[in-house]
Amino acid sequence: MTVTDRDPLAHEDPRRLAEFEARIAAGEKIEPGDWMPSEYRRQLIRMISQHAHSEWVGMLPEGAWITAAPSLRRKLILIAKVQDEAGHGQYLYHAAETLGATREEMVDALLEGRAKYSSVFNYPTLTWADVGMIGWLVDGAAIKNQVMLAGCSYGPYSRAMVRICAEETFHHKQGQEMVRRYAAGSPAQRRMAQDALDRWWWPAMMMLGPHDSDSPNTPLLKRWGVKVKTNDEVRQEFLDEHAPELLEAGLSIPDPELRFDEATGHWVHGPIDWDEFWRVVKGDGPMNAERLAARRQAHEEGRWVREAMAAHAARAASATGAVPA
Amino acid sequence: MSHAADTQWPRWEVLKQDAEGKPHQAVGSVHAADAEHALLMARTVFARRPSAVSMWVAPAASVRSFTAQELAEREAPTERAPAAGAPERYLVVRKASHRRSMAFGELVGEVEGANVDEALAAALARLAGEPVLALWLVEARAVVRSDPAEADPWFGPARDKTYKQQSVYSSRATARQDAAKGVPR
Known part of the structure; x- marks a missing residue:
């Protein structure tokens, strides 16, 4: 279904729409059973099911390393993290079901290749350091997005995000700890950490989604309190936190244009290869x-x-x- | 693709109690073939962290949900003859706030009614003057509960898995000290 050249709200009852938008402006949560515009429902099912699929597919790149973990502690951590991703997918599928989507439709769409999920999980995990780098960067980026979505106007999605954020912080911390130790370790460990950063930096920057100028859904999603911040705002938060920490760990970030702007107090990154992003999203990633x-x-x-x-x-x-x- | 032979299991709502003395809270749902399976799924999905001492599951079909908006727009039930037979007991779950939360609402008690309308009237009368943003009535006889005698083997192991807590991971400063001391990784 495309609604690009039609107003998706044209058929809605103006009185109900105004009441709905007033509730959102007042900070109320919309619950299953409440009146909502069909476009609100459609956009939420799209976002939440893609998010659920991402949790499930996200188990695969790391799950492959469980049997090769270098210590029992690292193995226990990784098993717990992959179990969490399975649980997070369950919370999210549940949230989408409250909007009328069925588990069968969503799972079939994923298995038949009709559904999208986060582009970042279509990159390979080549060394053990990738497990740490995924925790630090990919979970770090995901948490920025999820903290934002915890403020979402739809009650079930917000609640899933609050629960996920509480659990996911450990994913980020364990990855950060692992990479910092490797970055301060033997020459071979430092090379492994740098190689992982070289390969994961841009996929992590891209996973927060297209620039605001190429994100046609964003204005409506912000108006309805589904997204509280834009893709570029969330990416900036990710960059401002992670760039100085990676540099402090002694690693180099593979972006020759990366710099700190004293005037704005923000880090500035070079151009993102959006051709690569769209190739991977559309099914042609590695x-x-x-x-x-x-x-x-x-x-x-x-x-x-x-x-x-x-x-x-x-x-x-x-x-x-x-x-x- | 046909789902005739491979459909998902029915949906069950999950109520979790974080600690003795606290009310059970509605935390989400699982799909499961039967009640025993639903409890196992509920534990796996909602109690990977220590905050659980009891879990209840109820088939989704046994849960009636009313938002404040639905209650306001609901037509008054028409007069009907008193229902025959014993009244049904319902658990009442209430959402009381728009604040950020992991749970939809919490258990506030039980009511009886010969039908849902009567039970709803009883629940609303009991909560008169208190905020009701949404309300569930759950058929009490459909609820299946975890065994209190099994609470420790069921929920205890999560307490020892301290590596799931962010606080156990060292700060930047201790990571540098560890590295300097050659602490094994």
Whole structure:
């Protein structure tokens, strides 16, 4: 469905729309069952389901390293982090379901390659340091976005974000700690940390989305309190926090134009390769096919478990005479 | 793609109690084949961190939801003959604030009613004068509860997994000291 050349609000009742916008302006949360414009519902289902898919696909680049973790402590941390991403996907699918999307539609859209998810998970994890760099940069960028979305006007999405932020901070901290130690470690460890930064810096900058000038949904999403800040504002927060910390750790950021602007008090970055971003979003990144293949394989290999659970529940229900829920 | 043979399981709402003496809170939902499975899913999804001592699950079909807007626009129930049979008990879950929260609302008590309208009237009468931004009525007999005797094996292990807490990760200064001392990584 495209609504680009039509006003998506043209068919809405003006009185209800005005009441809805007044509620949002007053800081109220919209809850399932409340009146909402169909475009609000559509945009939220799009955003929340993409966010849920990103959590699920995000398990794959790191999950591959669990068996190769260099110590038991690092292995426990990584298992817990990947478990959290699975749980975060569950919170988000639940939030999208409150808007009328079904789990089947969303999961099928992902498995059939119709759904988008964060571009950053389509890059390969080549060394163990990538696990740390993903925690520091990718989770660091994700948290900036998620803290913003915790203020979202839609109650279920906001609540999922509050819960996710509380848990995700550990993902960021463990990655930061790991990379800082490698950056201060042996020459081989320092090379590994720098190589990981060289490969993850731009994908992390890109994952916060197109510039505001190329983000046509943003004005309406801000007006409705879905997004509280724009992509460029969130990217600036990410940059201002991470650039000085990475430099202090003794690493070099692969952006020759990066500089601190004394006048504004902000860091300034060089141009982002948006051709690469759109290629990866549209399915032509280094790992898109492999990520979806892994997701499909997991879904297929779980089929017998789902069938067994359903059969067990049906038999137990018929034995007691209870009606299935 | 046909879903006939591979549909998702039914949805269950999850109520979690963070500590003894605190009310159960509505935290979200899980899909599960039956009640036992729903409790296991609820623990895995909502209690990977220590703050849980009890969990209840209720099939989504046993939960009636009313937002303040729906309550205001709801038509007064028409007179009807008293329902036959025993009244049904309902748990009442209320959302009382627009503040940022991890939970939709919390349990405020139980009411009885021969039907949902009666139970709703009883719940609103009990909460008269208090903020009601949204209300759930949950059929009490549909609720399945975690076993209090099993609370420790169920929820205890999360307490020992301190590496899930951000506070255990060293600050910049201690990382430099560790590095200088050659602390193993």
